[in-house]
Amino acid sequence: MTELQGAIAAVNSGILSFCKFVSSNDAGTTGGHQAGLYIPRNSIPLLFNKPGVKGQQLEKWVDITWWNGDTKACRFIYYGRKTRNEYRITNLGRTFNEDDLVIIVKLEETKYAGFCLTNPDDKQYFLQTFGLSRKDTNNLLPSNQTDSPFSKTENLLTPLGNESYLVPDTVEDTDIDALIPTGYQEKIISFRPKAHILILLGEELIKNPVMAIYELIKNGYDADAKSVEVNFKNIENLEEATIIVKDTGTGITEEVLENVWFEPGSDFRKPISEEGIRVIKRSPLFKRIPMGEKGVGRFAVHKLGNKIRMYSRPAIIHTDNNENIISKELLDYELIVDIDWRRFSQSRYLEDVNITWYKNRNKENFRFKNDSGTYIEISDLKEEWTRGMARQLKRNTISMLSPKNDPSKFKIDLNFNNNWLDHFPETEQILQSAPYKLAVLIDENYKMTFEYSFLLKNNPQIGNRDINEQTTDSIDKAKYERNIKQELKPFFESSFRDKGYEPNLLKEMIEKYLSHPMPYGNLMLEIYSFDLDAESLRDTTDSARLVRELLKDHAGIKVFKGDLRVYDYGDPGNDWLGLDLKRIQNKEWFSNNQNIGYIYMDPATSGALIEKTNREGFIENDAYNHFRVILDFILTQFSAERQSDRQKWLRFNKSGPQESFESRISALKSLILKLELQQIQKQELITETEKVEERYEQDRNNLLIPAGVGMTASFAMHEIEKLVPRMQESIREMPVDIKKMRGQMDELNDYVQGILSVLKKGGNKEISLREVINQAIKNYTTRLSDHKIAVEANISDNADKIIADKRVLITIIMNLLDNSLYWLGTVYRQQSGIYISTAREGNITSVLVVDNGPGFKDKTEDVVLPFFSRKKDGIGIGLYLIDTIMIQFGKLNIIHDKEILRTRGVPEMYDGAAVELIFNKKV
Numbered sequence: 001m002t003e004l005q006g007a008i009a010a011v012n013s014g015i016l017s018f019c020k021f022v023s024s025n026d027a028g029t030t031g032g033h034q035a036g037l038y039i040p041r042n043s044i045p046l047l048f049n050k051p052g053v054k055g056q057q058l059e060k061w062v063d064i065t066w067w068n069g070d071t072k073a074c075r076f077i078y079y080g081r082k083t084r085n086e087y088r089i090t091n092l093g094r095t096f097n098e099d100d101l102v103i104i105v106k107l108e109e110t111k112y113a114g115f116c117l118t119n120p121d122d123k124q125y126f127l128q129t130f131g132l133s134r135k136d137t138n139n140l141l142p143s144n145q146t147d148s149p150f151s152k153t154e155n156l157l158t159p160l161g162n163e164s165y166l167v168p169d170t171v172e173d174t175d176i177d178a179l180i181p182t183g184y185q186e187k188i189i190s191f192r193p194k195a196h197i198l199i200l201l202g203e204e205l206i207k208n209p210v211m212a213i214y215e216l217i218k219n220g221y222d223a224d225a226k227s228v229e230v231n232f233k234n235i236e237n238l239e240e241a242t243i244i245v246k247d248t249g250t251g252i253t254e255e256v257l258e259n260v261w262f263e264p265g266s267d268f269r270k271p272i273s274e275e276g277i278r279v280i281k282r283s284p285l286f287k288r289i290p291m292g293e294k295g296v297g298r299f300a301v302h303k304l305g306n307k308i309r310m311y312s313r314p315a316i317i318h319t320d321n322n323e324n325i326i327s328k329e330l331l332d333y334e335l336i337v338d339i340d341w342r343r344f345s346q347s348r349y350l351e352d353v354n355i356t357w358y359k360n361r362n363k364e365n366f367r368f369k370n371d372s373g374t375y376i377e378i379s380d381l382k383e384e385w386t387r388g389m390a391r392q393l394k395r396n397t398i399s400m401l402s403p404k405n406d407p408s409k410f411k412i413d414l415n416f417n418n419n420w421l422d423h424f425p426e427t428e429q430i431l432q433s434a435p436y437k438l439a440v441l442i443d444e445n446y447k448m449t450f451e452y453s454f455l456l457k458n459n460p461q462i463g464n465r466d467i468n469e470q471t472t473d474s475i476d477k478a479k480y481e482r483n484i485k486q487e488l489k490p491f492f493e494s495s496f497r498d499k500g501y502e503p504n505l506l507k508e509m510i511e512k513y514l515s516h517p518m519p520y521g522n523l524m525l526e527i528y529s530f531d532l533d534a535e536s537l538r539d540t541t542d543s544a545r546l547v548r549e550l551l552k553d554h555a556g557i558k559v560f561k562g563d564l565r566v567y568d569y570g571d572p573g574n575d576w577l578g579l580d581l582k583r584i585q586n587k588e589w590f591s592n593n594q595n596i597g598y599i600y601m602d603p604a605t606s607g608a609l610i611e612k613t614n615r616e617g618f619i620e621n622d623a624y625n626h627f628r629v630i631l632d633f634i635l636t637q638f639s640a641e642r643q644s645d646r647q648k649w650l651r652f653n654k655s656g657p658q659e660s661f662e663s664r665i666s667a668l669k670s671l672i673l674k675l676e677l678q679q680i681q682k683q684e685l686i687t688e689t690e691k692v693e694e695r696y697e698q699d700r701n702n703l704l705i706p707a708g709v710g711m712t713a714s715f716a717m718h719e720i721e722k723l724v725p726r727m728q729e730s731i732r733e734m735p736v737d738i739k740k741m742r743g744q745m746d747e748l749n750d751y752v753q754g755i756l757s758v759l760k761k762g763g764n765k766e767i768s769l770r771e772v773i774n775q776a777i778k779n780y781t782t783r784l785s786d787h788k789i790a791v792e793a794n795i796s797d798n799a800d801k802i803i804a805d806k807r808v809l810i811t812i813i814m815n816l817l818d819n820s821l822y823w824l825g826t827v828y829r830q831q832s833g834i835y836i837s838t839a840r841e842g843n844i845t846s847v848l849v850v851d852n853g854p855g856f857k858d859k860t861e862d863v864v865l866p867f868f869s870r871k872k873d874g875i876g877i878g879l880y881l882i883d884t885i886m887i888q889f890g891k892l893n894i895i896h897d898k899e900i901l902r903t904r905g906v907p908e909m910y911d912g913a914a915v916e917l918i919f920n921k922k923v
Helices: 003-013 041-046 120-129 196-205 209-222 254-261 297-303 387-400 428-432 474-480 486-498 503-514 534-540 544-554 579-585 622-653 661-674 679-732 738-757 769-779 781-786 806-824 878-886 898-903
Strands: 016-021 036-039 057-066 071-079 086-090 101-106 111-117 227-233 242-247 305-313 315-319 325-330 334-340 356-360 373-381 411-415 436-442 447-454 465-467 481-483 523-529 556-561 564-566 595-601 764-768 789-794 801-805 832-841 844-851 890-894 914-919
Touching: 003 101, 003 111, 003 120, 003 503, 016 041, 036 041, 041 086, 101 120, 111 120, 196 297, 209 227, 209 242, 209 297, 209 373, 209 387, 209 564, 254 334, 297 305, 387 411, 387 544, 387 564, 428 544, 436 622, 447 474, 447 622, 465 474, 474 481, 486 503, 486 622, 523 622, 534 544, 534 622, 544 595, 661 679, 679 738, 764 769, 764 806, 769 781, 769 789, 769 806, 769 832, 769 844, 781 789, 781 806, 789 806, 801 806, 806 832, 806 844, 806 878, 878 890, 878 914
Parallel strands: 057 111, 227 411, 556 595, 789 832
Antiparallel strands: 016 101, 036 086, 057 071, 071 086, 101 111, 227 242, 242 373, 305 334, 305 373, 315 325, 334 356, 436 447, 436 523, 447 465, 447 481, 523 595, 556 564, 764 801, 832 844, 844 914, 890 914
């Protein structure tokens, strides 16, 4: 394991973690003080239980073990006396170079781990792993936790005091100024931003005019407005055109204007506590969670035009101690602000650009005479607007608001005062014509309610299918409501593997993630899904053109916190969930452009999902990674349901009976025999037909064999890799332990024989089922042992011999074992197990494989479809090939009725998936 891997693993398993790039001051290269690390106030929990108190000094000694194995007693210190007010780690026992990335991980109260990354690629990989940029460092890592990987900072400061770390007043504090060499002249300077920085805030953070208007709409929402009007006047004449944004909110008071509105980056909406914690401050009227939290949204107007005039009449909402509204006081003045953005040039400092504002008490001249609100007029527009831009803004305005929003509480009115928005299509009726509809709710404790509907508006003969509370079908009913915590394990494992985590850490990390509630509270997902070929659209809608237009403008999965949207998820071309890639890998998946979806979250509980400043999604922290895993799971379940109904739909519309390849070959032979040809000619045609049939069977078998080779070889090579060093060690021992070496040679031979068992040239001949089953189990010995899964084999002596291809049958049994291994990993069982038995009745021999996992969630005709799978990244080809191959020997039977298993003598503990291989044909 490298130091990079060790650092990542420690952060994910530690209590609390911190990282920073070493400054010249930290490295001690300035000569100004002893080598050590400065720790900002946002990271106090790394050092002490509570912030230090001014006038006191705290000191705590801990052990930090560095990656090279050196352990050093280090000092955590808070300098709070005299003019000092800072935190540091000293006595680190090593030096750093400027720009090294240092990571400190808390393992126990006084035990820490330390890492120092010097390679630029290692630094970048570490930051990307935790969704950080350089500016996010010098802080606690977002994945840190006390118990949960998602705990917020407020939980990190424990109620314990710092009494044991308090340094008595009699102990002198080291004066840092005394450490500065004599003759150094002290100078102090502060930043003086150029006025142009405000232009950059608008230009760089707001990517287009639509987002600029969205920012202004959010300001109205945060101000408790019930409506926001966006009016475009004279928009077809650029010189006279203006944009007016008017809301009915509580307006801006004089104090807020001076102390908040003119302060970029103000935390007025979501203030920060002394401990560095973001405090949720709900709006007084509608108790809304503020959507604006960066304090820069008002600069969005510069994206639209060079001049603005703002009118605002404020109101104060008076509440009691329980936040209940007592009264609304409409203040007796109105504020007017004029800004010309062209004055904020590169040549002037921000402090030198004065802004004129007015306070008007003459009610006759008020713009808001009877109520509060804010009115912003934007002129000298920066670009011409067109009909296409207007309709695009309309579409985006519709998507700004959650479909769950109550228009009586908040609405957006858009008016271009011309005919640009005439005949704009309504979306709700088109959405309801979608053949596949999904509504999923997952609560914070992983309880899932899964509602699904399939219905063709114009082709009711096909029938419909619903999964909901009223469903009577036992298989579908089981899908409606269940806890999915255990089912998520393979999805988390795949996610962690993709991020490069060590395999031996995966189980512990998964347990840690799933032992706590979801970090963003409840989640709801709705999807409306279409098939876009002409025949399918005829079955679903009366206007294929409108459906295609709707999907062109709105396709994608959008995210909403409360009433408002989180951009840029679901924007055109933003396939953020990778649906198109899944479609490439498996043709039965659906593409991004076939769906309109909505994800709903409560802004009060989803604070762990943090929006990026540039409004392009969430910061990719641990909570976001968790969020993506949950969505991947839901979409995999939806894909399985959708594929099941899609195949029935296609079969119904396809003329003629659906015949197997074998039945078509048989029909072709019958047809040849009826032809008026000479017998020798008929025989030649029959011979060629049989060659085609033989080649088909050969190719079909060859599809399954590589899978068996791959599974066997990968496990064997993994074990051989561990065995070889042990054998080398045995050879060096004196005296040589012959018994030990013989055992290791036998072990190596088992691995090699496992690979050869599926590589040797096959062919149908008499084989022993006992040998086949034992070999398949032996090929999986390591995995079965690692997962603590017991295999119980009950091979009947009178059901041992059959005619079949040995390597094909070994691969089939291995495939069934592999399926059981996967699904047993998605449930908790005191003892996980697989039961294999053979039986013979008359001329029929059968092999039964049963586990005690969750069982099949789908009907037999679905699970044997090609590319049908509920596995994470499953190809969906295994059972399809087994079903196809078994046709030449007999058939594949999937048993859903547990009572049948009991009559077959299967022990009661085995109540999961049951697959029977029936051999009833002469080969």
